Amino acid sequence: MRLMGEYRSTLLCSLIGIVVVLAFVLNGANGDNPYRYYTWKITYGDIYPMGVKQQGILINGQFPGPHIDCVTNDNLIISVYNYLDEPFLLSWNGIQQRKNSWQDGVQGTTCPIPPGKNFTYMLQAKDQIGSYFYFPSLGMQKAFGGFGSIKVYSRPQIPVPFPRPDGDFIVLTGDWFKMQSHKQLRYILDSGRSLPAPDGLLINGRGWNGYTFTVVPGRTYRFRISNVGIATSLNVRIQGHAMKLVEVEGSHTIQNFYSSIDVHPGQSFSVLVTANQAPKDYYFVVSSRFNNHVLNTTAVLHYSNSWTKVSGPVPGGPTSDIVSSLYQARSIRRNLTASAPRPNPQGSYHYGLVKPQRTIVLANSAQYINGKQRYAVNRVSYIQPDTPLKLADYFKIGGVYNLGSISDYPTSGNAYLSTAVMHADYRGFYEIVFQNWENTFQTWHIDGNSFFVVGMDGGQWTPGSRLKYNLRDAVYRCTTQVYPKSWTAIYIALDNMGMWNIRSETWERQYLGQQFYMRVYAPSNSMRDEYPIPKNALLCGRASGRHTRPL
Template identity: 75%
Template sequence: MGDCTCRVLRSLILCLLFLLQGANGDNPYRFFTWKVTYGDIYPLGVKQKGILINGQFPGPHIDAITNDNVIISVYNYLKEPFLISWNGIQQRRNSWQDGVYGTNCPILPGRNFTYVMQVKDQIGSYFYFPSVGLQKAAGGFGGIRIWSRPLIPVPFPPPAGDFMVLAGDWFKTDHNRLRLLLDVGHNLPFPDGLLINGRGWNGYTFTVDPGKTYRFRISNVGITTSINFRIQGHKMKLVEVEGSHTLQNTYDALDIHLGQSYSVLVTADQQPQDYYVVVSSRFTPRVLTTTAVLHYSNSRRGVSGPVPAGPPNHVAWSLSQARSIRWNLTASGPRPNPQGSYHYGMIKTSRTIMLANSAPIINGKQRYAVNGVSFVPADTPLKLADHFNIAGVFNLGSMPTSPNSGSGYLQTSVMSTNFREYVEIVFQNWENTVQSWHIDGYSFFVMGMDGGQWTPASRSRYNLRDTVARCTTQVYPKSWTAIYMALDNVGMWNIRSEDWARQYLGQQFYMRVYTNSNSYRDELPIPKNTLLCGRARGRRTRPL
C-alpha cells in the first residue's frame, strides 16, 4: 500500500473516530502528526538533552479557529512514558483528552496516541506542555492560538503580524536529575537562566515594519518563577488574557505568573533601530534577566545601552496591576454576543470552597499540600477508575473543602462536586512566595485578591461587574485570591499549583464534576482509542 493511500486511510479512520465521540462534523478538522524525540539543544550555551517535537524546540505552534476539530497523533520515541496537556483548552465534555495522569495513561515508549479535541467556543492564547514528571523542564512545550471566526468582530484592527513568546525559567540540569532531587527530599536549585522561545541572551529576533502594529502572545512556560515582560522604548496595549478580551489598558511592563498567557499590541512607532525585548524574574532572591531583539526592518543599528530596568520588586505594584486587568464588556467572545451578557456577579453561589497551600515535611521529606493533603498518584488514572467503577483507587470526599489544622498527610485526593453548581473558591496563601493555580477544563472569574486572611467580609471588595475570566490565577504572599466558577463541564479535572516542583510533590488534586445523566450532551463517551493501564488494563472501551 502506497504512502498516499495510507495517509488517506488514516485520515478517514480518525474522522470516523471523532464522529463516534459526538464531535460536530460541520466544523473543520485540523490534523497534526507529532514525533517526540530527544535531541541536543544549547539554550544557555551548554549542550543538553532536550525533548523535541518534530525536531523542534520549542515545539510547533497549534493554530485553530473557534470550534475547529483538532486531531493530534503523538508518537513517543523517548525512553520514558510521555503525556501532553493543554494549558487552558477547556475540553468541553471531554476530560478524556486532558493529558494528565489523573485522566490518561501515559504513552509508553515506542507507542502512539491520538488526541481528539474540539476547541469549542474558545478564542485566545494558550500553550501545551509535557505533564509527566519534570519533563516540562526539558522542552516539549509550544504555543496554541485559537483565532476568532471570520464573522465575529474582534475589538482591534487586524495586526500586521502575530508573534508567540514562550518565556520562562530554565535549568542546565537534566530533567530526570531534577526529579530525583525532589524524590529524595531536596528542593530544586535556583534556575540557571531564562529563555525566550528556547533561546538565551539576544538569541531570538522579532522583525517589524515601521509604523505597523503587532500582536505578541506571551506565555510563562517556566516551572518555578514569575516573570516580567517589557519592550525597550515601547508601550504595550493589553487586549486578551487566556480567552477573554480585556479593557485595552497600556502598560510599560507586565507581570506574568507561572502558567499564565497574555496578548498585547505593540506599535513600531520609535526610531528605526533594534530594541531589547526583556524578560526578568520576579520576587526571586536574585533577579534573572534575558533578552530577545525587536528588529525594525529598516534598522541599521543594533541594540545598545543598558537593558531597561524592571518594575519595583514588591507585591503592591504587581497587585495593583493585577486589579487593573478587566473584561471588555462591549467585545464579543467566541460567539456574537457581548461578553458582559453573562452577569456572573448576580448569581448566588451554592457553596464556598477554601483551599490553603502548605509545605509540610512528611515521612522526613519535603512535600507540598492543599488543605493538608499531599496528592499521590494512584496506580490507575482516576478517570478510568471512575468510568469502570474500580473500587479502591480513590475515595470521593478525600479532598477536604476547607483547611485543617493538623500536619500534612498523603492521599489520592478527589473533591466531589455536582454538575451545574456555581461555586466560590478561595485560595489562601500563608507562605512568603507567590503561588499560581490552574484549573483544567475551566475558565473562572477572578473576583478579588488582597493581603491577609479571607473572611466573608472580603466579598465587599469583589469586582461584581467586569472582572476577567481566565484559567490561571496568582495568589500573592500571605494573601488570598477568590474566584467564582460555574461547574458546567462534566469530568475529572486537575486543580494544581503551576510551580511544577510543588505540583510534583503533591500540591494538586482532582475535582470530580458529576451528573447521573448518561446523555452525550453532558459528557462524551470513552474514546475507542483510550489507553488502558493499571487496574483498567484489559477492560473494554465500549461506552456503557
C-alpha cells in the first residue's frame, strides 16, 4: 500500500509538472529554452546567526535559501509551498519579468500565498545576465530570512569580457536584528514608531568569522556581492587583496580596481579577486556606512595551503565619508565593448542620443500622518489596497486605485495617504530624478526595468544639472543610491508593459509608504506586448471567485 501511495504521488507530481509547462508555454514563454524546476517549502526554523535563538524564515530548511543558477533565457518553474502561519510572497530583485508583471511577487501585482497553500512561479531570465537575489516582499519578513541568490550566466556562444574564473562565490550580506521574530519589527512600525538601529551584520547568514571562502594560490575568483539587508549601506573589502569590478546588476563594467566597494541596500556587484598574497588566512570585512555607530563583521578568505589563522585588528575602511562614496559611484562605468546577453555590444543602444519625452521628479519625505510615522513620495504615502492593482486592471474593478494619484513633480503641503499609481506610456523614454531633501541616505529600486544612471550630485536638481550628465557610458542597473541632500537622475526606456513597483529599498520606508506603482500601458491587447493572466493566478480581495479566463 505504501508503494502504491508513493506511485500515485509521483504520478500526480508528473501530471502537475506537465500542466505547469503547458500553462507556461501558453502564457508566452519561449519553449525553445531549457526549463529548470524547483520545489520550495517555506517554514519557520530556529536560527542563531548572532548567538541568540531567533525564528527565521527557511526555504527547504536552509538559511539563506537555495541558490538559483541559470543561463540567459532559461525558464524557471518554482513551486512555493507556504507552511508559515501567515501569507507569504517572493519577489525577484532585478529579474525583469519581461511582459509578465503577474510574476513580480509584490502586493500590487500578486496575491500572497495563504498559509497551507502553494503557488508556482513561472519566470524567464529573458535577455539577462548577472547577479541578483530573491526575497520575501510582505511586511518585514525580509529582515529574518527567506532570501537567496540568483546567478544568470551568459550563453556559451556569448563572450564574457574576462577569463572564466576558477570559482564563483556568493556573498549575501546585510544588517540584522536580534529580536525573536520579524513580527516584532512589524509591530513597532504599525504602532507609529521608527525601528531601532540594527544589532549587527551577517555574511551568508553568519556572524563574526562564521563563513569561510577557500581559495587556491594563484587562481582568480568571482565574488557576487548583494546587500540583502533592510536599511544599512555597507562597505566590503578583503584584507591585502584588490577587487576588480566586472559586473553590476547585469551590466559589464569598465574593470577598475578597488580596495573597498560600497554596496547599498538592494544592490549587487561582481568582483574578481586573485589569490596572489602570502599563503595565510585573511579577513573578508563588511562594515556599515554613514552610521554614527559603525558595525563590522567578517568572514575568512582561507588559502588552501594556509596554516595561519586570521588575527589582529580588522582592516579599517570608510565609514561616514560621503565624498569618497560619491566619487566611487561616478567611477563605475559601463563597458561599451563587452557583449550583452545577445551577441551585440552593450553600447549599441545610444541612450544619450534619445531625447526624453517626459521628466519626473520624485522627492522623498518623512512626516507624521494621524500621529504616526509615515514616509511619502511627492507628498503621497502609499497604502496597500484590498485587491492587487494588476487584478483590478484585468477584471476592471473600480475604486481600487486612481490613475494619476501621484504627481510628476513635488508640491508643497502635508503628506496624505493614497494608493498611488502613475500612468506611463509603453515604449516611452523618460527622465526620472530622485530628489532627496532629507539628511538621510536613500536607495531606490524599479521593478521590471533597468535604467541608465546618468548623474548624481549634491543640492537641488535643476534643468541646468543636465550639463553634468554622463550620456556615453552610464551603468545600466535596477537600483540606485541618492546621497543626503542630493539628487540622482536616470534615463529609462519603458519597454516592459505591466504594473511596476517603484520603492525605497530602506524597508521601513517602503513599509510605511515610500513607494508607488507605475502603470506602463498601451491600448493594444496583444501577447506580443504582455502575457495574459496565468491560469494558476491566485485571486484575492475583490477578485476572489472570479475566473482567469472567460467562460
